[in-house]
Amino acid sequence: MIGQSPLRTVIAHAVLILGILIVAFPIYYTFVASTQTLQTILRPPLPLLPGDQFWTNYSEALFGGVGRIGGVSVGRLLLNTTVMALGIAVGKIFISILSAYAIVFFRFPLRMVFFWLIFITLMLPVEVRILPTYKVMVDLGMIDTYAGLIIPLIASATATLLFRQFFMTIPGELVEAARVDGAGPWRFFFDILLPLSRTNIAALFVILFIYGWTQYLWPLLVTNSNDMNTIVIALRKMVSFADADTQWHLVMVTAMLAILPPILIVVLMQRWFVRGLVDSEK
């Protein structure tokens, strides 16, 4: 171990604290703004400490409904976003684990064709095929539905590849033993594979939940009506820098409520999150 002068340690701490200030400041300031009256926000500079409007602002936004977005309450927006994020996380894990199971533990004609068909979708993010995908949604009547928000985003190759990679490390003896004991494919899947995959599922869940929660382009396209918006899209609609009647205090409350759930998931499930992030990029 190399010794280190105390001065360098102090510098390291100072740089880290400065980094945290930069990282945390925009979020802290949003919180401060969300506890002020509209009048205080409109006259910069804003105080550095929270004001006394916490309950007034938060209850107004959560239960009152916000004018600019058609009177929809923030509660409704949170519900939509939660449904979308959970739907994407659960749906993606569900279809990926099944197809990875088929590709690793069965031999059947066209197996590799299917694998490549799934694999190539890595290269086709939604952003490069916006318009035609939108047309498919219109043709199928999926505009302004939860299915429309969720289903097109759940078929991607990353989760399938991750499960496939993990399944390949499971020793053949385990499968053999299960078969000798008379376990069929479903029994093997539920009693052995699923419990073994718990960590991978947890890690993927965190990553996918955040992916679903932070989507922008897709919900912008497939939701027209105000009460189907996700909270991120609604927030965009609430903000107008050009005109004076943006309800900034409510905007700030909405912004806080929009970033709090995914931040909580990242911080509380940090271990899975870090693991999922590093693994899914391998």
Add this chain to the structure above:
Amino acid sequence: MDDFLNSEGITLSPRVVFPNKTLPYLLVAPQLAITLIFFYWPTGQALYQSMLREDPFGLKSKFVGLANFRKVLADPAYLNSIKVTLVFSLATAIVAMGMALLLAVMAEKVVRGKGLYRTLLIWPYAVAPAIAGMLWLFLFNPSIGSLAYALRGLGIAWDPLLNGNHAMILLVSAAAWKQISYNFLFFVAGLQAVPKTLIEAAAIDGAGETKRFWTIVFPLLAPTTFFLLVVNTVYALFDTFGIVHAVTGGGPGKTTETLVYKVYNDGFVNLILGDSAAQSVILMIIVISLTAIQFRYVERKVHYG
């Protein structure tokens, strides 16, 4: 050919498998159906449409071959948007990676509070890019932003709503801010993989800390850095649509109109379908090249790592 290769490229003995004939098809069916309907069908449409041109009323369309591509690639607005995207992606990647590397190196040095620092540094990952953009715009908005107020106090005529350079600085700050946590985690992992014996040997030979970093640690981090460069470029190309849409809308003028924003704008706002489709296809080619580069890197890591 069968793939008895695992991720490390080691050949495994043939797998023990289940003998069922129809079950595997049922298992892949959900993912395959969704992939065909929402990926391959629209992608085919994009390819087909990129070679059609519609009349101004949208009633008839005729096959024009590669003419849309020639038109798009000769269009000064498109060339401008390529330039904007390059500047934006490079600046975002450099700022986000530089900050993250500095913080990761410092985090390696401290003993106390390591976990706390990490927790406090990773949360912007969970903030949607569009919201990150709006938070920064709130801070730097010329009429009510507190930091814009501070800049004016310093005598800087700050106005991202009118000045293109200011708008670009604001976008890069928001985009890079959001990406620091991701890069930080990967740099920390990369730094932990650097053999301590090498660093100690250099220290014994009398190399100072700065010299040790640039001659040993930094070169050994090259695979991580390169990987992050690709990931950050893809992030800046695609995931930042929300930032551009929410903060500047491509303006002022067209100074912040990125490629993805232009596809959206031409397709949904201006309704020039052929051009938008041709731009989509060009974007696909860019993503495919970047993914190919990334896989080459993965291959290298397997051979030398």
